[in-house]
Amino acid sequence: MFRTISQILLLSLFTSIPIAAQEIDLANHPGKAIYQKKCVECHADNGEGALDVDVDPLTGNRSIDALAGRIERTMPEDNEDDCVGEEAKLAAEYIYHAFYSPRAQNRGKTIVPDVTHLTEAQILNSVTDLIGGFRKGNTSPEIERPGLKGHYTLDDRKKAGNNNFKREKFERTDSQLRFDYKEGLPNLPDGMQSQMTQFKIEWQGSIWAAETGEYEFTLRTRNGAKLFINEHDNNKQPTIDAWVAPDNEIREESEKVFLLGGRRYFVRLEYFKYQEKSASVELLWKTPHGRRETIPSNSLTPDYMPKAFVGTTVFPADDRSYGYERGSIVSRVWLDAVTSLASEAADHVVEYVDELAKTKADDEKRIEKLRQFAAEFSARAFRRPLQPGEKEKYVDSHFNKAPTPEDAIRRVVLYSLTSPGFLYPATAFDSPDSQWAKATDLALAIWDSVPDKNLRDAAAKRKLNSPEAIEKIAWNMQWDGRARHKVTGFFEHWLELSRTEEVAKDDELYPQFSDEMMADLRTSLEMFLDDIVWSEKSDYRQLLLSDQLFLNKRLGDIYGKPDLKSNFQKVSLPDKGRSGVITHPFLLTAFAYHDNTSPIHRGVFLTRNIVGMPLKPPPEALEFDDSHFPPNLTMREKVTEMTRAKACMSCHSMINPLGFSLEHYDAIGRWRAKERNKPIDDNGILETDSGDRITIEGPRDVAEYAAHSPAAHKTFVRQLFHHTVKQPLLAYGDNTADQLEEIFRQSGFNMKYLLVKMAITATQPNVPKS
């Protein structure tokens, strides 16, 4: 419901933000004379730097204010008072517009999106959805009812081999599969009585895979059981076959399954208890970043899911040199992976071709239907209708030449999935303005996948013809698990979660630390992010300011909230200053040494990712070595000592106060009052880029500052855009970055809305001037 309200509210905002490309008269700009007089000697005419002076070119992402602040404080070198106040501002404005800003750097050029191929996530999702689109009921609705549907059958089969036995049946939904029946029966429904000791239960429904990766499923039972994940056919190999139960002993059997995140998959567990004395069954999993646990009820739902093709080919890592993943490198390993995935998909399509083409073996029109299917498959792979001549070339020729129709299908699939039209989506369209191109841009931006039926219909009916129409569709697309998964991927990048995979702590100092603790903390952090992003307000500032977090019993015991239940729940900690992701114990633990905090790691992370200030690499790399300092010093004192030099302080004047603000949190993120019996000092003065001096008293002040800092917003918007669209912002208009920031601010920092706007932006790339 609230969706509609915010939609209307925000729609009106969109049209009211006219940030026109104001042209600055550079030739007569008053800053030009100042630059020529006071800066040009070192920086040269266009900021490129004089040949005999060691300076970096004047280009970057700082704002005019930030440039002005730096000029005021640091320029000209050795005569810092010569260019201050209004002069510094004018110089900064000139520098910014003349050559510093990305836009200035590209003046006169039209930046257009680069032609790139699908990333690993995009190709895997696209192939899965391409095939799934031909199946019935292929939707991924929200989980509403947790648990799996259980079909219970109780038999009185005292006499072995006797076919005339008594049988009773009932059904119910079980929220988790973890039962110890000991020597008895399952709980019976009200009013039902039975003396039977033999029973069979078939649970069915679906499981939610939040992330992409290997899921290890474990069956723990004393009896016979078979588990099928994403396999509907009883006659096929079960994922785990534990049907034979020797000795009535507890057994555990595990198997790994690769699943794409943001999707649900069919699951069935068949279980039976025969004459064995005791009975128990439990279904567990270990998610890619989780710990082994009974599958939680909110990951189970009794709804049916059709089979999904999930490719298992491993791709080489995507190019990250731009600061985000994009398909800008081809290699033999990559080509082999593409071919291998295409061949996996071809196997699958041929195996299920009658289902996918909606025909059967004895259908008179089978061949005709297979041809139609093949043509439709390649059209959907190119994400547009086939053009004249393409059907003859890419489909009919194979049906005419291949020994069997199945061979022809195999070739069509192999071709479609290895062709440039599929791999480089932009190359399939004559113009980025085409309806099909827009549908493709939306599907990639929001789902990393191919357009679904709704999008294809919209394109075919030319409905993607205004930002308003596209916005409506984009909102609906956000309600899909794949959209959530894509946003989760952004947070992984923004919060550098992959850095944390090999965290270890000193056993004696932190005996509580374990892999399980880290897995729980990651779950806690992900729940926190999900809770805010997918709430009504979706307020970015709450990521930094919220004083709540999700804890279960294990974490509650460690972080000073004892007596919690085993499930995660939202709580506030009594500690002073807990503030959103900034003090989330997962990040505090990850950005710390094995035996102590690390204000430098924490400070660099906060500076770059949260406050949004660029940092240069250190002029000389110094390894922090605890043994170099007198043992009675606090961590703060050691870091202060180590970074005292002026060369260090140009960055550490920022890094240190931010890092010190978290000194109340130890190396696993617990609150502490003292270090080495000295009270913690978490105060400091933050010298911002624009020259302001901000008093910081603990992490809440950092959060407040970042939540309201334009530089932080700019960084967040830029990173989110790159993750979403995987192209440079300038390829979508000179002012798009400013506009998105403004929209973000005016919407109350609504991240869902920002994502929708970014998806719309993705459909409006610059067009090359011909």
Place this chain on the structure above:
Amino acid sequence: MKALTNRRRFLKQLGISTGAAPFLTGLPIFGADAGAKKKRLIIMFSPNGTIPGEFWPDGEGPDFQFKKILQALQPFKERTLLLRGISNRIGGDGDRHMRGMSCVLTGTELFPGNIQGGSDTPAGWASGISIDQELKNHLQSEDATRTRFGSLEFGVAVPNRADPWTRMSYAGPNQPVAPIDNPKTMMEKLYGKRADKESLASIVDDVRDDLTKVSSKLGNADRQLLDKHLQLVRDLERELSQQDDDATLAHPVPDIDPKIELVNDNTPRISRMQIDLLVNALANDMTRVATLQYMRSVGQARMSWLGVEEGHHGLSHESDKNQDAFNKLIKINQWFAGELAYMARRLADTPEPGGDGSMLDHTMILWINELGKGNSHTLDDIPFVLIGGEKASGFNMGRYVKLPPKTPHNQLLLAIANAMDHPIENFGTEMFCEGGALNINNLPQIEKPKTKPPSGKPGGAHPG
């Protein structure tokens, strides 16, 4: 899943990326030119007992005549050894089909468990390793006899369920080994994805043309990426066209249709494909131990290709007086004998790589069944047939020998292990190994009174 893992590991050892693997037709062969004489073992299984009156020959010793069921073996009569009187005496839990199946190669009891057969107590998996896996471990432990796979488990029409009726091969207690009954899966395990290679070859020129076309429309920067891609596709195209010329295999990949549907009526074709793949894998020395499992114990194959529409197991329960069922069971067992003969023929027609004679000369085939007779469920007089070269086993072939009744089959398993140069003295349940391996070239005869019958709990007693 397991096969994939092994394959990945194998390719890794070779330094070949799995990405490149789909295009490999042949892989280097280990030990192809090893000087030492190779010994191979094939174990073939067919279910539900036989018709003894038409299975066991007339006559005795070297002077015997095949009856109906074994007629197809006539060309190999001089290399056939029939041993009557061998019994699977393993007792304990499980019905006779289960024990017949899961103890025939393990020679040891089943664990108690939850799987109920038509009679007796419920049971679980076998409690020990099977002889094929024991020999695999032995051969793989030495450089001279190590092969790429060590053993291969083929199946024909084996249903996709794991229980003591479907598994005869065990890597250890509670570790059943599933046979691969899909020729395509086996083909890929042995030779990589050749079928895809052909399909790929038929589309790669289209991809190349499209890349050329698309690339020509792009600006310089974008074109570089597509041109690199184009270059890689050209390389691939060249490799695809060259590969057949420089195959590294001693024996070419068999020409089979990997798209065959795994349905009952295709069983005869699947059977021949699997045999071809098996013989080929042996010829290329990918393994020296192989099993070939037809259906399963209690299998209900409907052999419509023989004009038999009833299920095999159902027929095997019919009374001896049911002439129709009797004739059909003879046909069914004749068909299995025919498949065995085909396998022997393939081996006999293939020269031993780098050695003397034919491959059959260096191979021992053991045909087994889980029962002696279907309608009595007896585990006595199991129709064991040995075919092969004396070079492989050292056994004097061309004989039909009647052993003292209830000779434990553990002693035969021991004899086979010893013939494969694995001199073990016990295998499976120890009390049935008393007296050691059967001395095949000097077998105890039925006429002579046995000096000391094996002691211990008589297994396989049947109440009804």
